Amino acid sequence: MENKKISTKKSDLEAKGIVLCGLCQDMMKKIPNEGVNLTVTSPPYDNIRDYKGYCFEEEDFKKIVSELYRVTKKGGVVVWIVGDSVKNGSETGTSFRQALGFMAGGFKLHDTMIYEKNTSSFPARRTSKRYTQIFEYMFVFSKGKIATGNLICDKPNKWAGHTNWGKNTHRGKNGELVKTKDIKPVPDFSPRNNIWRYNVGKGFNSSDKESHNHPAIFPEKLAEDHILSWSNEGDLVLDPFMGSGTTCKMAKKNGRKYIGIDASEEYCELAKSIIAKYKPKKLGLGPHADADWNYA
Numbered sequence: 001m002e003n004k005k006i007s008t009k010k011s012d013l014e015a016k017g018i019v020l021c022g023l024c025q026d027m028m029k030k031i032p033n034e035g036v037n038l039t040v041t042s043p044p045y046d047n048i049r050d051y052k053g054y055c056f057e058e059e060d061f062k063k064i065v066s067e068l069y070r071v072t073k074k075g076g077v078v079v080w081i082v083g084d085s086v087k088n089g090s091e092t093g094t095s096f097r098q099a100l101g102f103m104a105g106g107f108k109l110h111d112t113m114i115y116e117k118n119t120s121s122f123p124a125r126r127t128s129k130r131y132t133q134i135f136e137y138m139f140v141f142s143k144g145k146i147a148t149g150n151l152i153c154d155k156p157n158k159w160a161g162h163t164n165w166g167k168n169t170h171r172g173k174n175g176e177l178v179k180t181k182d183i184k185p186v187p188d189f190s191p192r193n194n195i196w197r198y199n200v201g202k203g204f205n206s207s208d209k210e211s212h213n214h215p216a217i218f219p220e221k222l223a224e225d226h227i228l229s230w231s232n233e234g235d236l237v238l239d240p241f242m243g244s245g246t247t248c249k250m251a252k253k254n255g256r257k258y259i260g261i262d263a264s265e266e267y268c269e270l271a272k273s274i275i276a277k278y279k280p281k282k283l284g285l286g287p288h289a290d291a292d293w294n295y296a
């Protein structure tokens with residue numbers, strides 16, 4: 001591997017995304033210290049699937065956490081989406097071990113969020129002894145105090161338009177009741193909770209049919225919701241286990257720079273072809289904003 005670092009200079013990366021093919025524990029070495037604002041990723045876990053033979057083991061995990069810590073800006077975020085398989089009648093606990101591994105690596109555990117799916121390929125039967133497994137963890141780690149939080153406000157308020165107390169008076173200096181002029185009614189929407197529900201499966205996860213040539217994509221809306229929540233336009237978003245390129249595609253669509261890494265050449269080609277279909281959101285960055293964006 002050529003060890004030249006990728007430039008994250010404004011002029012070099014502002015309007016470009018990059019796809020790197022190789023093991024992320026090696027490829028991340030190309031990213032300079034504190035170059036990345038946000039990582040949104042889902043690693044292979046418990047060898048549930050065969051990704052063209054690529055997986056990662058315990059010792060790789062430590063290297064990956066340490067590289068992610070190095071490349072993340074102060075206040076930056078890593079969203080790590082992971083679950084457990086069942087082995088010998090017990091859940092493996094991989095997700096918890098990894099969450100603790102990130103904390104041991106210096107990250108704060110900002111929030112333990114849940115990705116709830118609307119359906120499962122293995123629903124419980126009445127005679128089963130285990131309920132249907134319907135969620136994955138979305139661990140949100142931050143490097144120090146989190147810098148960006150643009151909470152999505154789409155939870156409708158039952159009492160929208162009303163005032164909180166039904167009264168628009170307050171106590172004046174002498175204790176008498178006076179009319180409040182600027183009393184604010186309950187807004188139409190408030191920030192959503194930390195359990196996010198998505199429809200999954202073919203036709204729901206992705207607007208690109210060919211994404212399903214990859215066996216384990218996450219919903220593009222999930223990637224977008226994290227990108228909007230924890231980064232701003234012009235920020236750099238990383239996915240070290242890029243697969244079909246869902247995170248990179250949504251980063252590009254939302255005016256973020258991106259770096260995607262995958263060990264499989266076939267998935268890198270798939271991701272590049274999907275990402276190339278999308279136009280970057282115009283950022284008003286000057287003459288190079290449109291030129292050369294399709295670096296991937």
Ligand SMILES: C[S@@+](CC[C@H](N)C(=O)[O-])C[C@H]1O[C@@H](n2cnc3c(N)ncnc32)[C@H](O)[C@@H]1O
Pocket residue numbers: 022023024025041042043044051052054055056060214216217218219240241242243244245246247261262263264267
């Ligand atoms: C769960 S999939 C990611 C899917 C992706 N979120 C999407 O929506 O398409 C995990 C990916 O990690 C890749 N992978 C496995 N080990 C890797 C490693 N050490 N470095 C980079 N990629 C790896 C696999 O090839 C696979 O595509």
